[in-house]
Amino acid sequence: MNSNLNNTSSNPESAMAGQGRVVILGAGESGVGAAKLAMQKGFDVFVSDYGIITDKYKAALEKLNVPFESEKHTEELILNASEVIKSPGIPETAPIVKKLKAKGISVISEIEFAKRYSNAKTICITGSNGKSTTSLLTYHILKSAGLNVGLAGNIGNSFAAQVADENYDWYVLEISSFMLDDMFQFRADVAVLLNITPDHLDRYDYKLENYAASKMRITQNQTHNDVFIYCADDEESLKAIGNSNPQAKTYTFSIFNTVEAGAYLQDNTIHILTEPNNEFTMSISELALQGKHNIYNSMASGIIAKVLELRNETIRESMGSFKNIEHRLEHVAKISGIDFINDSKATNVNSTWYALESMTTDVVLIMGGVDKGNDYNMLKDLVKSKVKAIVCLGKDNKRIHDAFEDDVEVIVNTFSAEEATQIAFHLAKRGDAVLLSPACASFDLFKNYEDRGNQFKAAVKEL
Incomplete structure (x- = not known):
């Protein structure tokens, strides 16, 4: 390994410290962290979040004395930036990002x-x-x-x-x-x-x-x-x-x-x-x-x-x-001989394929949520061979029904983690596994995949 790290920036610290206005879009973990470092380096810092800033991150920004706004982007406070640090969740197509790019203002990540x-x-x-x-x-x-x-x-x-x-x-x-x-x-x-x-x-x-x-x-x-x-x-x-x-x-x-x-x-x-x-x-x-x-x-x-x-x-x-992370093929409990497994972090089809591939018993699969243009074909063989029932957990489950109606006898719609867990429990028998592996994002019914996984675990404990 090369032990002499080259400076990876065209704007090293000596050139940038205290010499500009840094605007941060998004006040989550990366945005508040970026604000902390930018303040430490002497920049004029402003944080803007088009959504609601959580109490935890509001308190952190107040402690840092960083001015911020929530639920809006005030253009006159943003378009005067010398550089913008953008949350990864904000797409290039967001109107404020388009305006920044049109003005030639550098937009970078917290990592950069x-x-x-x-x-x-x-x-x-x-x-x-x-x-x-x-x-x-x-x-x-x-x-x-x-x-x-x-x-x-x-x-x-x-x-x-x-x-x-x-x-x-x-x-x-x-x-x-x-x-x-x-x-x-x-x-x-x-x-x-x-x-x-x-x-x-x-x-x-x-x-x-x-x-x-x-x-x-x-x-x-x-x-x-x-x-x-x-x-x-x-x-x-x-x-x-x-x-x-x-x-x-x-x-x-x-x-x-x-x-x-x-x-x-x-x-x-x-x-x-x-x-x-x-x-x-x-x-x-x-x-x-x-x-x-x-x-x-x-x-x-x-x-x-x-x-x-x-x-x-x-x-x-x-x-x-090593112990694996929460929400990734996490064993929650064994109830009446049925294993309950939380794989809520599986937000795409390939992750669910991996989860099913690792299963050695018959499965009642809980899946669904916000479909990101999923192609379910890669799951069909595994669903045919391992899945006895699908419990849909999401607002719109039509594409899951269309994909698997010929492969499993039972496909049920549910609209809460509690309902999905109870129905899956009744569909499973001793020796089976109930697997939450949604293949979809969680934002239709939950704050995020962690919230989905935590609600599933809470529901399992109530059985």
């Missing part, structure tokens, strides 16, 4: 802004599925090895707030495509692309190639001193890589073929080799994370650990002791 003020090295993990699990597992391995490491991005606390308050040597950053769209000078020391499957296509003109190009921005600005890790089994990733010509040193992982540099599966054993004569092996039965998709996640994290030259014993212990 924060990295200007940090010399820490970054491990950046993206992909349509598995990035939260892989980020947390990587963080667990590095922390267990004694590295001074932070966790941020699409997970945990704001990167900018940690840059303001902490002094980490390393960061594991979970990076979404929305974040990547507003990252320009940022450079990842280690970039990981887990997979590319259709997701968020409403933000990319419903073109998979646009979404894939966004994912490949994880490699932008990388040099031969940096590392790029990707899945050799993922066709869309291979296609996107072929179109972008990354410059970093590459490592691949595969469960079907042996690889020269990276990780592969042979006789139910993971083999990881990043340099000659120092191979790491581990039986997949010893992994804390089970299921085919988690073999991929463990391989990616293992390659990172080997690239950082961590001890094999530490990697093995960490990969065997």
